[in-house]
Amino acid sequence: MSTATTPAPAAASESRRNLARDLFSSDRPYGVLLALIALVVFFSIKSDVFFTSANLQNIGRQTTLVTIMAVGMTFVIIAAEIDLSVASILKLSCVSAALFMNDFSNNWFLGAMVGVAVGAFIGLVNGLLTTKLGIPSFLVTLGMLGVAKGIAFVVTDTAPVLVDSRPFWAVFYEGSIAGIPVPILWTIVALLIGGVLLHFSTFGRKVYATGGNATAARYSGINTDRTKILCFVFTGVLAGLASLIFTAQGHAARPDFADGLELDVIAAVILGGTSLFGGRGSIIGTLIGSLIIGVLNNGLVLIGVSSSWQIAVKGFIIILAVALSKRR
Amino acid sequence: MTTAQPLVDLRDITVSFGAVKALRGVSFDLRPGEVHALLGQNGAGKSTLIKVLSGVNQRDGGTVLVHGKETNFKSAQDSRDSGIAMVYQDLSLVPSMSVASNLFLGREPHGGTRLVRNRSIVHAAQKYLTEQGFPIKASARVGALPFAYRQLTEIAKALMGDIRILVLDEPTSALSAGEEEILFKTVADVTERGVGVIYVTHRLHEVFRISDRVSVLRDGLNVGTHNTSDITMDKLVSEIVGPGHERMAQATLSVEEGDRRSAFRDESSESSTHAPVIELRGVTNARLKGVDLKVRPGEILGLAGMVGSGRTEILETMFGLRRADEGEVLFEGKPVRWGSPHQAIAAGVALVPEDRHEQGLVLADTIAANIAMPRLPQLTRAGAFTKGEANRRAKKAVSDLNVRAPGIQTKLQNLSGGNQQKVVFGKWLTPEPKLLLLDEPSVGVDVGARDEIYGIIRGFARNGCAVVVVSSELVELQLLCDTLAVIHDGRVTTRVHTSEVEGEERLHHLVQEPAR
Numbered sequence: 001m002s003t004a005t006t007p008a009p010a011a012a013s014e015s016r017r018n019l020a021r022d023l024f025s026s027d028r029p030y031g032v033l034l035a036l037i038a039l040v041v042f043f044s045i046k047s048d049v050f051f052t053s054a055n056l057q058n059i060g061r062q063t064t065l066v067t068i069m070a071v072g073m074t075f076v077i078i079a080a081e082i083d084l085s086v087a088s089i090l091k092l093s094c095v096s097a098a099l100f101m102n103d104f105s106n107n108w109f110l111g112a113m114v115g116v117a118v119g120a121f122i123g124l125v126n127g128l129l130t131t132k133l134g135i136p137s138f139l140v141t142l143g144m145l146g147v148a149k150g151i152a153f154v155v156t157d158t159a160p161v162l163v164d165s166r167p168f169w170a171v172f173y174e175g176s177i178a179g180i181p182v183p184i185l186w187t188i189v190a191l192l193i194g195g196v197l198l199h200f201s202t203f204g205r206k207v208y209a210t211g212g213n214a215t216a217a218r219y220s221g222i223n224t225d226r227t228k229i230l231c232f233v234f235t236g237v238l239a240g241l242a243s244l245i246f247t248a249q250g251h252a253a254r255p256d257f258a259d260g261l262e263l264d265v266i267a268a269v270i271l272g273g274t275s276l277f278g279g280r281g282s283i284i285g286t287l288i289g290s291l292i293i294g295v296l297n298n299g300l301v302l303i304g305v306s307s308s309w310q311i312a313v314k315g316f317i318i319i320l321a322v323a324l325s326k327r328r
Numbered sequence: 329m330t331t332a333q334p335l336v337d338l339r340d341i342t343v344s345f346g347a348v349k350a351l352r353g354v355s356f357d358l359r360p361g362e363v364h365a366l367l368g369q370n371g372a373g374k375s376t377l378i379k380v381l382s383g384v385n386q387r388d389g390g391t392v393l394v395h396g397k398e399t400n401f402k403s404a405q406d407s408r409d410s411g412i413a414m415v416y417q418d419l420s421l422v423p424s425m426s427v428a429s430n431l432f433l434g435r436e437p438h439g440g441t442r443l444v445r446n447r448s449i450v451h452a453a454q455k456y457l458t459e460q461g462f463p464i465k466a467s468a469r470v471g472a473l474p475f476a477y478r479q480l481t482e483i484a485k486a487l488m489g490d491i492r493i494l495v496l497d498e499p500t501s502a503l504s505a506g507e508e509e510i511l512f513k514t515v516a517d518v519t520e521r522g523v524g525v526i527y528v529t530h531r532l533h534e535v536f537r538i539s540d541r542v543s544v545l546r547d548g549l550n551v552g553t554h555n556t557s558d559i560t561m562d563k564l565v566s567e568i569v570g571p572g573h574e575r576m577a578q579a580t581l582s583v584e585e586g587d588r589r590s591a592f593r594d595e596s597s598e599s600s601t602h603a604p605v606i607e608l609r610g611v612t613n614a615r616l617k618g619v620d621l622k623v624r625p626g627e628i629l630g631l632a633g634m635v636g637s638g639r640t641e642i643l644e645t646m647f648g649l650r651r652a653d654e655g656e657v658l659f660e661g662k663p664v665r666w667g668s669p670h671q672a673i674a675a676g677v678a679l680v681p682e683d684r685h686e687q688g689l690v691l692a693d694t695i696a697a698n699i700a701m702p703r704l705p706q707l708t709r710a711g712a713f714t715k716g717e718a719n720r721r722a723k724k725a726v727s728d729l730n731v732r733a734p735g736i737q738t739k740l741q742n743l744s745g746g747n748q749q750k751v752v753f754g755k756w757l758t759p760e761p762k763l764l765l766l767d768e769p770s771v772g773v774d775v776g777a778r779d780e781i782y783g784i785i786r787g788f789a790r791n792g793c794a795v796v797v798v799s800s801e802l803v804e805l806q807l808l809c810d811t812l813a814v815i816h817d818g819r820v821t822t823r824v825h826t827s828e829v830e831g832e833e834r835l836h837h838l839v840q841e842p843a844r
């Protein structure tokens with residue numbers, strides 16, 4: 001009865017459309033893509049240095065921390081949770097890695113592993129508290145924001161911990177492969193892993209289902225608690241990775257930096273079309289969202305907006321971009 | 329009465345959603361004091377038409393006259409202000425709030441201050457519910473109510489205030505006979521006062537019972553409008569299914585008339601010799617008080633009982649959603665203590681839950697993604713999601729169940745209610761489960777598709793699947809099941825072979841007056 005009215009689209013074009021749909025997810029961040037292009041054009045006109053390869057690399061480097069953490073945050077938000085503690089995870093991870101390298105072993109690899117492990121552990125705690133005790137993740141991670149930051153301050157006396165390891169600097173910040181600086185390469189690695197996990201793995205399907213309707217997901221045999229925990233752990237791991245880049249950049253772990261970075265991270269994810277209510281979003285969107293944040297941070301400085309105004313203008317443009325992307 | 333000005337006059341309404349033409353010029357009118365039934369297959373455009381009336385959907389063309397004046401409602405609030413009350417197919421209550429708060433949502437009575445007084449609204453709501461004969465506690469949290477009671481709450485909410493037009497979109501889909509009576513009485517009361525009622529349903533016997541006129545839609549077009557007294561069930565069915573579907577019309581009629589001797593019933597169940605697939609022994613938990621049940625391969629067992637008797641909880645216990653505090657659950661002869669559905673699913677159990685929006689579907693996801701959901705472990709190769717295989721299964725389910733949709737990448741929220749229900753069922757088609765648990769499996773499914781679903785269930789049973797069906801429609805149980813268990817207050821009170829129960833009346837008595 002229904003087949004008569006159901007057109008059968010050509011298989012090839014359908015699969016091509018499906019691929020496009022996967023990459024851009026169902027939520028087409030075209031609106032924000034336009035916003036990004038508009039910003040780039042605007043800054044290029046206003047500033048001679050903006051659209052130079054040196055400055056574009058700058059933007060890539062400056063956006064690294066936000067983008068890498070935003071990849072993890074995309075998972076958490078699609079699963080209908082939130083992680084406000086990413087900046088604090090970054091602080092505690094970098095402090096742990098630096099202290100370990102100073103006090104135990106100067107092996108840069110072990111140090112890096114410690115940083116990532118601390119991030120994963122905090123993510124695990126966030127996930128367990130959220131799922132097993134049923135505390136909303138907003139509260140759990142708001143608490144964790146204070147706890148992790150506080151511990152990072154205590155163990156360092158709020159002073160920077162120097163890291164004196166050339167290979168560490170090189171691997172995480174100063175080196176380059178084929179002319180591309182490593183921070184940008186790390187960003188690409190995070191984006192690729194995140195993209196494959198979210199859009200091509202079974203785990204990604206579970207994340208969407210859990211965020212789209214947790215009850216229905218559970219009734220379909222999806223372990224929603226474990227799915228959410230893994231999202232938090234993944235975010236923790238990526239915050240740990242970001243902390244290494246951050247440390248290598250300044251040759252020191254600085255617990256007093258990166259305050260409020262979680263807001264840039266969340267803004268990047270939401271700008272990219274991921275729904276705060278869960279169930280929808282994409283990695284490509286998140287990349288575009290982070291680039292908008294990065295372009296704004298960089299461009300506003302270049303055209304000489306005062307730092308106080310930068311904050312206000314950035315907030316305004318974020319709201320504008322989301323509003324534009326809501327319209328069809 | 330025919331001379332009176334119609335309350336509602338819809339003329340040549342067209343609505344499209346992107347490329348989908350949901351309505352292609354439909355006309356419909358409603359007179360004061362009448363019940364006008366609106367029929368048609370899943371996806372015919374019934375819900376869309378009434379959403380145009382209420383302002384939820386915007387029309388592309390045509391005119392809407394209400395009380396003789398051309399109107400253009402922009403929102404449900406607008407239409408409500410003109411005295412139009414709606415009960416949507418998919419519930420629109422706030423589950424975390426009490427019945428009373430839901431009833432008064434948006435029209436809270438308040439004193440001089442703007443503060444809402446909780447005690448007084450519970451009191452007022454309870455008074456109203458009791459007067460109208462609704463067996464619901466005003467202080468209960470909506471989310472904790474059985475689905476049928478949520479549906480009644482929705483109806484009670486629509487009836488509050490000064491209404492002139494009442495629109496009911498499949499209001500009885502989860503109601504059993506007793507609760508249905510409450511609704512019919514209410515409908516009779518309001519029509520007495522001159523209120524016009526638009527009544528959408530797939531249960532054709534209701535049409536003959538309460539409607540004055542009936543209109544049929546097919547593929548977004550009018551097929552016909554008749555006085556109910558001038559039309560027969562046969563004629564109605566053939567209008568609904570359309571020309572060239574005589575076989576389906578035949579099956580439909582047999583479903584409607586509860587003809588158990590129709591073509592597809594398998595009387596040859598020698599299943600009793602096999603060991604049970606699942607067995608509950610003295611299972612006791614929050615809602616069950618010592619349930620003993622066995623279901624053998626190839627057996628279709630029906631659970632009959634009132635709303636709240638524990639039927640759903642028995643299914644939930646078999647599906648790992650509830651544990652047995654006392655007693656034990658044996659699956660294929662071995663005791664199991666499943667703590668969550670994924671263990672039950674891995675063992676070969678499937679559940680079609682009663683609330684498709686809450687428990688069955690991710691509405692923002694596609695048909696393909698929803699159908700893949702319970703089978704993710706099998707659709708994984710080295711961690712990767714095997715999209716090709718998932719799509720193949722989805723296509724098969726869509727064609728087996730006649731899901732009316734542009735393609736498998738259509739999102740569930742863009743399907744009609746009955747087609748969504750088919751997808752909930754379609755999630756479990758491949759591979760065939762060993763134990764299939766069905767909680768109101770045909771809610772909102774049109775009569776033709778219902779027959780297909782019955783056919784699939786019987787096919788599973790023939791292949792050795794054990795099936796447990798909960799249904800408020802006793803006819804459905806009699807049609808489908810080999811054996812019946814009557815559930816009352818968390819216990820199995822009676823177990824009979826379907827063939828021992830003569831007629832729906834007899835079963836009705838069994839359910840209403842359980843053996844003590």
Ligand SMILES: Nc1ncnc2c1ncn2[C@@H]1O[C@H](COP(=O)(O)OP(=O)(O)OP(=O)(O)O)[C@@H](O)[C@H]1O
Pocket residue numbers: 345348349350368369370371372373374375376377417732733741742743744745746747772774
């Ligand atoms: N929001 C939407 N977006 C796209 N298509 C839609 C949307 N809502 C409905 N449709 C389509 O419009 C058609 C009519 O749907 P409608 O809900 O009116 O059917 P119905 O007659 O109420 O069916 P049912 O008996 O299953 O409830 C269907 O083909 C459906 O897929």
Ligand SMILES: [Mg+2]
Pocket residue numbers: 374375376417497744745746
């Ligand atoms: Mg409908």
